[in-house]
Amino acid sequence: MGFKCGLVGLPNAGKSTVFNALTRLGVEASAYPFCTIDPHFGVVPIQDERLDFVMKVAGSPKKTPTLLEFVDIAGLVKGASQGEGLGNQFLSHIQRVDAVAHVVRCFKDANVSHPYQTLDPVRDAEIVETEILLKDLDTLQRNLSKVRAAARSGNTEMLKKLALLESIGEILNRARFPLPALHEDQKQAAAELNLLSFKPVLFIANLGEQADPGDPLGKKLEGFAASHAALCIPFYGKVQAEIAELPSGDQGDFLSAMGVAENGVQTLIQAGYAVLRLITFYTANETEAHAWTVQDGTHAVQAAGRVHSDFEAHFIKAEVVPYKLLQEFGSLKELHDRGLIQIHGRDYPVKDGDLIVFRVRK
Numbered sequence: 518m519g520f521k522c523g524l525v526g527l528p529n530a531g532k533s534t535v536f537n538a539l540t541r542l543g544v545e546a547s548a549y550p551f552c553t554i555d556p557h558f559g560v561v562p563i564q565d566e567r568l569d570f571v572m573k574v575a576g577s578p579k580k581t582p583t584l585l586e587f588v589d590i591a592g593l594v595k596g597a598s599q600g601e602g603l604g605n606q607f608l609s610h611i612q613r614v615d616a617v618a619h620v621v622r623c624f625k626d627a628n629v630s631h632p633y634q635t636l637d638p639v640r641d642a643e644i645v646e647t648e649i650l651l652k653d654l655d656t657l658q659r660n661l662s663k664v665r666a667a668a669r670s671g672n673t674e675m676l677k678k679l680a681l682l683e684s685i686g687e688i689l690n691r692a693r694f695p696l697p698a699l700h701e702d703q704k705q706a707a708a709e710l711n712l713l714s715f716k717p718v719l720f721i722a723n724l725g726e727q728a729d730p731g732d733p734l735g736k737k738l739e740g741f742a743a744s745h746a747a748l749c750i751p752f753y754g755k756v757q758a759e760i761a762e763l764p765s766g767d768q769g770d771f772l773s774a775m776g777v778a779e780n781g782v783q784t785l786i787q788a789g790y791a792v793l794r795l796i797t798f799y800t801a802n803e804t805e806a807h808a809w810t811v812q813d814g815t816h817a818v819q820a821a822g823r824v825h826s827d828f829e830a831h832f833i834k835a836e837v838v839p840y841k842l843l844q845e846f847g848s849l850k851e852l853h854d855r856g857l858i859q860i861h862g863r864d865y866p867v868k869d870g871d872l873i874v875f876r877v878r879k
């Protein structure tokens with residue numbers, strides 16, 4: 518699995534439309550607000566030209582791409598934490614995600630109502646962000662009362678935990694974005710409580726069909742995202758969702774006919790990788806070519822453990838072909854004959870695109 522991403526936004530912002538563009542699942546996306554009530558889950562294999570090439574060069578008969586998981590939930594409105602709209606309970610469906618994709622409406626369409634009537638992506642983004650913050654504060658408060666009670670006995674562990682949760686509470690209460698980076702202990706506590714405000718966020722400017730990437734509303738949102746130390750991806754939700762329904766061979770032609778330079782789905786996935794600092798390495802043998810996603814900085818021995826849990830304990834060495842060399846020579850035999858296969862030990866930091874054979878003790 519690559520990463521899991523939860524989609525948030527106001528009703529009618531285009532979350533389900535973006536979800537369909539990403540997953541090709543065709544869930545209901547309609548012009549009435551709160552169209553989505555129950556969450557949708559979708560798993561998408563990443564289209565990866567490098568994996569296709571690895572498969573060809575290694576002569577593997579099949580491939581296993583990295584999978585991404587997306588969750589589409591109901592829309593949030595102002596006051597959701599007090600039960601407005603559908604409330605905020607459904608946020609629990611995206612608590613175990615690695616990243617949050619915040620879909621913000623930038624498209625003009627008189628047929629699609631806006632919960633606050635006017636188009637204002639920054640206001641919209643702030644509303645959703647505040648509601649997420651309030652939900653997190655609520656989660657934190659409930660835990661704080663338990664920990665506070667337990668700390669009364671003077672238990673040092675509990676006193677430590679209390680101080681930790683209080684320090685996170687201060688950050689949330691201050692609500693100054695970008696939220697400061699948490700130190701290790703705080704990070705762990707925030708992850709245990711599944712606080713969404715501290716997850717990496719990507720803004721998706723859902724632009725209308727007529728807009729260009731320099732659209733002023735999109736630019737406003739980009740400025741807002743930048744002030745939150747986050748990326749903002751221009752995305753043509755409706756166009757992309759229509760393209761997703763076409764056979765993949767026809768998608769490129771359709772995109773160029775629409776004057777859209779690149780497939781937004783790929784751009785979005787790449788941005789997700791960058792935000793989460795993820796890289797892909799490959800393994801290939803006579804049965805399959807396989808793409809694996811790991812955090813940048815992962816050592817060879819940990820990467821081996823991803824491939825097979827036994828490999829970590831029995832690791833001897835990694836034989837590595839950087840992707841550039843694979844592309845240049847296009848033949849494993851030639852790379853071998855020229856002595857270009859690199860031998861690395863357990864601490865080698867795996868690089869994006871590496872093709873690796875792990876040698877392990879039998």
Ligand SMILES: Nc1nc2c(ncn2[C@@H]2O[C@H](COP(=O)(O)OP(=O)(O)OP(=O)(O)O)[C@@H](O)[C@H]2O)c(=O)[nH]1
Pocket residue numbers: 526527528529530531532533534535545546547548549550551552553554590591592593624625626629723724725726753754755756
């Ligand atoms: N014109 C235009 N319409 C869009 C675009 N993206 C979404 N829509 C339309 O806006 C309406 C709402 O889109 P949805 O994807 O259902 O929105 P949502 O955020 O999932 O809404 P809820 O589930 O109600 O929270 C649908 O009629 C979509 O077809 C777009 O880029 N341009």
Ligand SMILES: [Mg+2]
Pocket residue numbers: 532533534545546552553589590591
């Ligand atoms: Mg929806």
